[in-house]
Amino acid sequence: EPEVTQTPSHQVTQMGQEVILRCVPISNHLYFYWYRQILGQKVEFLVSFYNNEISEKSEIFDDQFSVERPDGSNFTLKIRSTKLEDSAMYFCASSEFVGGNYGYTFGSGTRLTVV
Amino acid sequence: EDQVTQSPEALRLQEGESSSLNCSYTVSGLRGLFWYRQDPGKGPEFLFTLYSAGEEKEKERLKATLTKKESFLHITAPKPEDSATYLCAVRTFGGDAGGTSYGKLTFGQGTILTVHP
Numbered sequence: 001e002p003e004v005t006q007t008p009s010h011q012v013t014q015m016g017q018e019v020i021l022r023c024v025p026i027s028n029h030l031y032f033y034w035y036r037q038i039l040g041q042k043v044e045f046l047v048s049f050y051n052n053e054i055s056e057k058s059e060i061f062d063d064q065f066s067v068e069r070p071d072g073s074n075f076t077l078k079i080r081s082t083k084l085e086d087s088a089m090y091f092c093a094s095s096e097f098v099g100g101n102y103g104y105t106f107g108s109g110t111r112l113t114v115v
Numbered sequence: 116e117d118q119v120t121q122s123p124e125a126l127r128l129q130e131g132e133s134s135s136l137n138c139s140y141t142v143s144g145l146r147g148l149f150w151y152r153q154d155p156g157k158g159p160e161f162l163f164t165l166y167s168a169g170e171e172k173e174k175e176r177l178k179a180t181l182t183k184k185e186s187f188l189h190i191t192a193p194k195p196e197d198s199a200t201y202l203c204a205v206r207t208f209g210g211d212a213g214g215t216s217y218g219k220l221t222f223g224q225g226t227i228l229t230v231h232p
Contacts, residue, residue, distance in 0.1 A: 042225075043202065043204075043220075045219045048218050058219075102161065102164075103149055103151075103162075104149075104220065106159045108157050
């Protein structure tokens with residue numbers, strides 16, 4: 001069964017450093033998303049990406065965050081200057097259609113720890 | 116603001132003891148209610164999408180139903196391998212000025228289900 005692949009599985013970084021989280025969505029999917037889950041809290045929407053541009057973003061997704069699809073297979077989330085409160089599990093997701101009976105396929109996540 | 120509330124927060128069942136999880140929502144315009152299963156340290160795994168009141172979907176021991184205000188996930192004769200956190204999420208109108216939603220999901224906090232053998 002096709003999967004969304006995320007790397008690395010765990011990243012530890014110093015406060016103020018830049019991090020790039022990487023995702024390989026399912027190959028025939030057109031819509032891409034980043035969500036995050038702070039330990040013990042809800043899964044929160046960060047951004048959606050379609051047709052090579054951001055289509056929707058949350059208040060969390062401020063100027064410190066950016067997304068990119070640098071080639072035909074990768075989808076990245078960059079945090080420019082990490083803060084302690086950025087520590088969370090970051091999930092990439094993709095879908096062939098918006099919504100739909102097949103939902104959104106999530107990756108296994110990258111656990112980001114900012115120290 | 117869209118709100119999704121799940122209850123109970125945690126549910127402990129004996130193997131074979133059927134029960135239901137609740138997801139109540141307050142949204143401006145529902146464009147789909149999703150159920151996901153999440154195992155520890157993993158991403159959410161898609162189970163069902165429901166679109167309109169009265170709709171039902173089934174998969175193995177799970178059955179999801181939808182009303183205008185809430186959704187239920189019924190678990191029939193659960194097994195220990197059904198132990199997981201079950202997440203409910205809604206997709207609503209929003210996104211651009213035309214009301215198109217590009218797939219933003221608003222999640223509830225989840226119900227942690229533990230099934231004892």
